[in-house]
Amino acid sequence: IVVDAVYRLDGYADAYGLTMLRLYSTWFAIWIGAVFLVVGAAFVVGYAGRRWLAPTLVASLLPSLFLLNAVNPEALVAARNLQGSTEVGTVDLDYLLDDLGGDAIPTVAHNTGTLSRLDSDTLDYWCDGDLPDSGPFGWNVNLSVEYARDARSDLCR
Known part of the structure; x- marks a missing residue:
């Protein structure tokens, strides 16, 4: 079973x-x-x-x-979805960027060469949005948000 x-x-x-x-x-x-x-x-x-x-x-x-x-499950999910095509044929980039959180963003940033043109348009739209801020003191205990911010700045130049 x-x-x-x-x-x-x-x-x-x-x-x-x-x-x-x-x-x-x-x-x-x-x-x-x-x-x-x-x-x-x-x-x-x-x-x-x-x-x-x-x-x-x-x-x-x-x-x-x-x-x-x-093992960083969000990055694992993003990597698996970006590596191979599904029977549906498309990668749900909105899910990877918005729903998975900051841990998946560096993985998506390192695999942008595998994205289709439609996914690239979604990525351009996402680059105009905001990530969560670092909090009221200007620092962040959650390193995944900082890593995501760094990956996003590299990706959205």
Whole structure:
């Protein structure tokens, strides 16, 4: 069941592009598969030895969440969508630039050679808009916005 779910999610990503929901759903399906394996191992060990089950499941969840966020999921989604064409045939540049946030903008900026003319027009329109400001003190704790601002200034010259 889990393999089929991951296969279908990958099929949707191939057909319509990868989204954050598809990425997180795929991650969750893989984690559920790991949970099934751990629970199966708990039944093999026997009832008395199942005290380790809940801590093991929690211990598997936290590092995998950390790893998922460490790989920069927004940039991963942007890179996957810019690398290959979908069955629909177009890249949803509005989704990549507006919905994914600052983490995806440097990836889009480094892959502008793969964009069509229509996407280039969308990019020109986007260059006229604003990014979130750095806050009331002129500095920003969120580095992705600063990286996005730098990439955008290089891209929108």
